[in-house]
Amino acid sequence: MAMITTTKSESSAPAGKQDRQDREERMEKDGDGRRGGFHRKKVCRFCSDNEFVLDYKDARMMQSFVTEHGKIVPRRISGNCAMHQRKLTTAVKRARNLALVGYVSMGA
Protein backbone atom coordinates (compact mmCIF):
# COMPACT_ATOMS: atom_id res chain seq x y z
CA MET A 1 0.00 0.00 0.00
CA ALA A 2 2.75 2.34 0.94
CA MET A 3 4.52 1.77 -2.34
CA ILE A 4 1.42 2.51 -4.37
CA THR A 5 0.92 5.85 -2.62
CA THR A 6 4.48 6.87 -3.37
CA THR A 7 4.21 6.03 -7.06
CA LYS A 8 0.94 7.90 -7.28
CA SER A 9 2.51 11.00 -5.87
CA GLU A 10 5.22 10.96 -8.55
CA SER A 11 2.91 10.88 -11.59
CA SER A 12 -0.30 9.20 -12.64
CA ALA A 13 0.73 7.53 -15.93
CA PRO A 14 3.62 5.34 -14.71
CA ALA A 15 1.57 4.38 -11.69
CA GLY A 16 -1.08 2.83 -13.94
CA LYS A 17 1.60 0.92 -15.77
CA GLN A 18 3.04 -0.35 -12.52
CA ASP A 19 -0.40 -1.45 -11.41
CA ARG A 20 -0.95 -3.40 -14.56
CA GLN A 21 2.40 -5.10 -14.26
CA ASP A 22 1.61 -6.05 -10.69
CA ARG A 23 -1.71 -7.50 -11.69
CA GLU A 24 -0.17 -9.51 -14.51
CA GLU A 25 2.44 -10.87 -12.16
CA ARG A 26 -0.21 -11.87 -9.70
CA MET A 27 -2.23 -13.54 -12.44
CA GLU A 28 0.73 -15.55 -13.53
CA LYS A 29 1.28 -16.67 -9.98
CA ASP A 30 -2.33 -17.69 -9.60
CA GLY A 31 -2.30 -19.42 -12.93
CA ASP A 32 -5.97 -18.74 -13.62
CA GLY A 33 -5.63 -15.38 -15.38
CA ARG A 34 -6.61 -15.49 -19.02
CA ARG A 35 -4.51 -12.48 -19.89
CA GLY A 36 -0.80 -13.17 -20.00
CA GLY A 37 -1.44 -16.78 -19.05
CA PHE A 38 1.00 -19.49 -19.87
CA HIS A 39 0.51 -21.11 -23.26
CA ARG A 40 2.34 -24.24 -24.23
CA LYS A 41 3.21 -24.28 -27.89
CA LYS A 42 1.41 -27.16 -29.55
CA VAL A 43 3.23 -29.14 -32.17
CA CYS A 44 1.88 -31.28 -34.95
CA ARG A 45 2.41 -34.89 -33.93
CA PHE A 46 2.68 -36.04 -37.53
CA CYS A 47 5.42 -33.50 -38.26
CA SER A 48 7.42 -34.12 -35.10
CA ASP A 49 7.29 -37.91 -35.11
CA ASN A 50 8.21 -39.65 -38.35
CA GLU A 51 6.99 -42.99 -37.07
CA PHE A 52 3.54 -41.61 -36.36
CA VAL A 53 1.99 -42.14 -39.76
CA LEU A 54 -1.40 -40.94 -40.87
CA ASP A 55 -3.31 -43.97 -42.07
CA TYR A 56 -7.04 -44.55 -42.37
CA LYS A 57 -6.50 -48.24 -41.59
CA ASP A 58 -5.10 -47.53 -38.13
CA ALA A 59 -8.19 -47.01 -35.99
CA ARG A 60 -6.14 -46.70 -32.82
CA MET A 61 -4.25 -43.72 -34.16
CA MET A 62 -7.45 -42.06 -35.30
CA GLN A 63 -9.12 -42.32 -31.93
CA SER A 64 -6.88 -39.66 -30.45
CA PHE A 65 -8.18 -37.19 -33.06
CA VAL A 66 -11.86 -38.00 -32.72
CA THR A 67 -14.08 -37.03 -29.78
CA GLU A 68 -16.20 -39.60 -28.00
CA HIS A 69 -19.14 -38.43 -30.08
CA GLY A 70 -17.26 -39.15 -33.28
CA LYS A 71 -16.44 -35.57 -34.16
CA ILE A 72 -13.07 -34.68 -35.61
CA VAL A 73 -11.04 -32.70 -33.08
CA PRO A 74 -10.32 -29.18 -34.36
CA ARG A 75 -6.82 -28.06 -35.18
CA ARG A 76 -6.81 -25.46 -32.43
CA ILE A 77 -7.12 -28.24 -29.89
CA SER A 78 -5.12 -31.07 -31.42
CA GLY A 79 -2.34 -28.75 -32.60
CA ASN A 80 -2.02 -30.38 -36.01
CA CYS A 81 -0.58 -28.39 -38.88
CA ALA A 82 -2.93 -27.42 -41.71
CA MET A 83 -1.64 -30.02 -44.14
CA HIS A 84 -1.94 -32.92 -41.74
CA GLN A 85 -5.34 -31.79 -40.50
CA ARG A 86 -6.56 -31.84 -44.09
CA LYS A 87 -5.18 -35.33 -44.59
CA LEU A 88 -6.56 -36.44 -41.25
CA THR A 89 -10.10 -35.43 -42.17
CA THR A 90 -10.01 -37.58 -45.31
CA ALA A 91 -8.49 -40.44 -43.33
CA VAL A 92 -11.19 -40.25 -40.65
CA LYS A 93 -13.91 -40.13 -43.29
CA ARG A 94 -12.48 -43.20 -45.01
CA ALA A 95 -12.27 -45.02 -41.69
CA ARG A 96 -15.89 -44.11 -40.98
CA ASN A 97 -16.89 -45.68 -44.27
CA LEU A 98 -15.15 -48.89 -43.23
CA ALA A 99 -16.82 -48.87 -39.79
CA LEU A 100 -13.44 -48.52 -38.07
CA VAL A 101 -14.50 -45.16 -36.62
CA GLY A 102 -18.11 -44.32 -35.92
CA TYR A 103 -20.15 -41.51 -37.43
CA VAL A 104 -21.83 -40.67 -34.13
CA SER A 105 -19.69 -42.48 -31.61
CA MET A 106 -16.02 -43.21 -31.33
CA GLY A 107 -16.50 -46.84 -32.23
CA ALA A 108 -15.20 -50.09 -30.83
Added chain:
Amino acid sequence: MSAITGKLPGYETTIITRSELSDDGLKALQDRIAGVITAYKGETVLTEDWGRKKLAYSIGKESRGHYNYIVYTGAGDIVHEIERNLRLSEHVLRFLTVNLEKEFDGEAFKKRRAEIQAAAKKREEEREARREERMAERRGYEPRERSAPAAPAASEEAGE
Protein backbone atom coordinates in the same frame (compact mmCIF):
# COMPACT_ATOMS: atom_id res chain seq x y z
CA MET B 1 3.33 -42.11 -68.21
CA SER B 2 3.04 -45.67 -67.03
CA ALA B 3 3.60 -46.96 -70.54
CA ILE B 4 7.07 -45.40 -70.62
CA THR B 5 8.33 -46.88 -67.36
CA GLY B 6 6.30 -50.06 -67.69
CA LYS B 7 4.84 -49.64 -64.24
CA LEU B 8 1.15 -49.97 -63.55
CA PRO B 9 -0.92 -47.90 -61.16
CA GLY B 10 -1.53 -49.37 -57.70
CA TYR B 11 -4.75 -49.68 -55.73
CA GLU B 12 -5.71 -50.94 -52.31
CA THR B 13 -9.07 -52.42 -51.47
CA THR B 14 -10.46 -53.22 -48.04
CA ILE B 15 -13.40 -55.60 -48.02
CA ILE B 16 -15.77 -56.29 -45.14
CA THR B 17 -17.57 -59.61 -45.40
CA ARG B 18 -20.16 -61.11 -43.12
CA SER B 19 -18.52 -62.69 -40.10
CA GLU B 20 -20.44 -65.94 -40.53
CA LEU B 21 -19.01 -66.43 -44.01
CA SER B 22 -17.02 -69.67 -43.98
CA ASP B 23 -13.33 -69.81 -44.75
CA ASP B 24 -14.11 -71.62 -47.98
CA GLY B 25 -16.50 -68.90 -49.02
CA LEU B 26 -13.88 -66.27 -48.29
CA LYS B 27 -11.31 -68.25 -50.23
CA ALA B 28 -13.66 -68.39 -53.21
CA LEU B 29 -14.08 -64.61 -53.10
CA GLN B 30 -10.34 -64.07 -52.88
CA ASP B 31 -9.74 -66.41 -55.79
CA ARG B 32 -12.31 -64.57 -57.83
CA ILE B 33 -10.55 -61.25 -57.20
CA ALA B 34 -7.17 -62.83 -57.96
CA GLY B 35 -8.63 -64.07 -61.25
CA VAL B 36 -9.75 -60.57 -62.17
CA ILE B 37 -6.34 -59.14 -61.32
CA THR B 38 -4.53 -61.62 -63.57
CA ALA B 39 -7.09 -61.06 -66.33
CA TYR B 40 -6.25 -57.35 -66.26
CA LYS B 41 -2.49 -58.08 -66.39
CA GLY B 42 -2.10 -56.86 -62.85
CA GLU B 43 -0.27 -58.27 -59.91
CA THR B 44 -1.28 -58.89 -56.30
CA VAL B 45 1.25 -57.09 -54.16
CA LEU B 46 -0.03 -57.79 -50.69
CA THR B 47 -2.95 -59.47 -48.98
CA GLU B 48 -3.79 -59.12 -45.34
CA ASP B 49 -6.44 -60.73 -43.20
CA TRP B 50 -7.35 -58.49 -40.29
CA GLY B 51 -9.73 -61.10 -38.97
CA ARG B 52 -13.16 -60.63 -37.45
CA LYS B 53 -13.65 -57.23 -35.90
CA LYS B 54 -16.44 -55.44 -34.16
CA LEU B 55 -17.91 -52.77 -36.41
CA ALA B 56 -18.15 -49.21 -35.11
CA TYR B 57 -21.81 -49.24 -36.18
CA SER B 58 -23.97 -52.02 -37.52
CA ILE B 59 -24.11 -52.49 -41.29
CA GLY B 60 -27.10 -54.41 -42.61
CA LYS B 61 -27.95 -55.76 -39.13
CA GLU B 62 -24.41 -57.09 -38.73
CA SER B 63 -22.37 -55.94 -35.76
CA ARG B 64 -19.23 -57.87 -36.70
CA GLY B 65 -17.34 -58.15 -39.93
CA HIS B 66 -14.40 -59.95 -41.43
CA TYR B 67 -11.83 -57.52 -42.85
CA ASN B 68 -9.63 -58.30 -45.82
CA TYR B 69 -7.10 -55.99 -47.36
CA ILE B 70 -5.56 -56.35 -50.83
CA VAL B 71 -2.98 -54.24 -52.61
CA TYR B 72 -2.67 -54.78 -56.34
CA THR B 73 -1.65 -53.24 -59.61
CA GLY B 74 -3.54 -53.34 -62.83
CA ALA B 75 -4.28 -51.61 -66.08
CA GLY B 76 -7.46 -50.09 -67.38
CA ASP B 77 -10.67 -50.34 -65.42
CA ILE B 78 -9.56 -53.14 -63.13
CA VAL B 79 -11.07 -51.38 -60.11
CA HIS B 80 -14.40 -51.15 -61.85
CA GLU B 81 -14.36 -54.88 -62.59
CA ILE B 82 -13.33 -55.84 -59.04
CA GLU B 83 -15.95 -53.63 -57.49
CA ARG B 84 -18.60 -55.07 -59.82
CA ASN B 85 -17.65 -58.55 -58.61
CA LEU B 86 -17.79 -57.44 -54.99
CA ARG B 87 -21.24 -55.95 -55.48
CA LEU B 88 -22.46 -59.25 -56.92
CA SER B 89 -21.46 -61.15 -53.81
CA GLU B 90 -24.11 -61.02 -51.12
CA HIS B 91 -21.57 -61.76 -48.38
CA VAL B 92 -19.72 -58.50 -48.91
CA LEU B 93 -20.98 -55.85 -46.52
CA ARG B 94 -18.81 -53.02 -47.70
CA PHE B 95 -15.62 -52.21 -49.56
CA LEU B 96 -13.36 -49.24 -50.11
CA THR B 97 -10.78 -48.81 -52.84
CA VAL B 98 -8.08 -46.18 -52.64
CA ASN B 99 -5.94 -45.12 -55.57
CA LEU B 100 -2.33 -45.30 -54.43
CA GLU B 101 0.07 -44.20 -57.12
CA LYS B 102 0.25 -43.71 -60.86
CA GLU B 103 3.49 -45.66 -61.07
CA PHE B 104 3.35 -48.16 -58.29
CA ASP B 105 6.43 -49.75 -56.74
CA GLY B 106 5.27 -52.89 -54.96
CA GLU B 107 8.50 -53.65 -53.12
CA ALA B 108 8.81 -50.14 -51.69
CA PHE B 109 5.19 -50.25 -50.60
CA LYS B 110 5.62 -53.58 -48.83
CA LYS B 111 8.66 -52.27 -46.99
CA ARG B 112 6.89 -49.11 -45.94
CA ARG B 113 3.82 -51.01 -44.81
CA ALA B 114 5.95 -53.30 -42.64
CA GLU B 115 7.64 -50.26 -41.08
CA ILE B 116 4.31 -48.61 -40.33
CA GLN B 117 2.96 -51.76 -38.74
CA ALA B 118 6.10 -52.18 -36.64
CA ALA B 119 5.83 -48.59 -35.41
CA ALA B 120 2.14 -49.05 -34.59
CA LYS B 121 2.93 -52.23 -32.68
CA LYS B 122 5.67 -50.47 -30.74
CA ARG B 123 3.30 -47.66 -29.79
CA GLU B 124 0.74 -50.20 -28.68
CA GLU B 125 3.31 -51.94 -26.48
CA GLU B 126 4.39 -48.65 -24.96
CA ARG B 127 0.79 -47.78 -24.21
CA GLU B 128 0.33 -51.16 -22.57
CA ALA B 129 3.46 -50.66 -20.47
CA ARG B 130 2.28 -47.22 -19.35
CA ARG B 131 -1.09 -48.61 -18.37
CA GLU B 132 0.48 -51.36 -16.34
CA GLU B 133 2.69 -48.81 -14.64
CA ARG B 134 -0.35 -46.73 -13.74
CA MET B 135 -2.13 -49.78 -12.40
CA ALA B 136 0.88 -50.69 -10.29
CA GLU B 137 1.04 -47.13 -8.99
CA ARG B 138 -2.60 -47.20 -8.02
CA ARG B 139 -2.12 -50.49 -6.21
CA GLY B 140 0.85 -48.95 -4.42
CA TYR B 141 -1.19 -45.94 -3.27
CA GLU B 142 -4.09 -47.83 -1.83
CA PRO B 143 -2.52 -49.09 1.40
CA ARG B 144 -1.04 -45.66 2.10
CA GLU B 145 -4.42 -43.98 1.64
CA ARG B 146 -5.92 -46.34 4.14
CA SER B 147 -3.18 -45.66 6.68
CA ALA B 148 -3.19 -41.86 6.14
CA PRO B 149 -6.60 -41.06 7.74
CA ALA B 150 -5.73 -43.24 10.71
CA ALA B 151 -2.79 -41.09 11.77
CA PRO B 152 -4.61 -37.70 12.17
CA ALA B 153 -7.47 -39.43 13.97
CA ALA B 154 -5.02 -40.75 16.50
CA SER B 155 -3.52 -37.30 17.07
CA GLU B 156 -6.99 -35.74 17.51
CA GLU B 157 -7.77 -38.26 20.15
CA ALA B 158 -4.53 -37.44 21.84
CA GLY B 159 -5.41 -33.72 21.75
CA GLU B 160 -8.75 -34.26 23.39
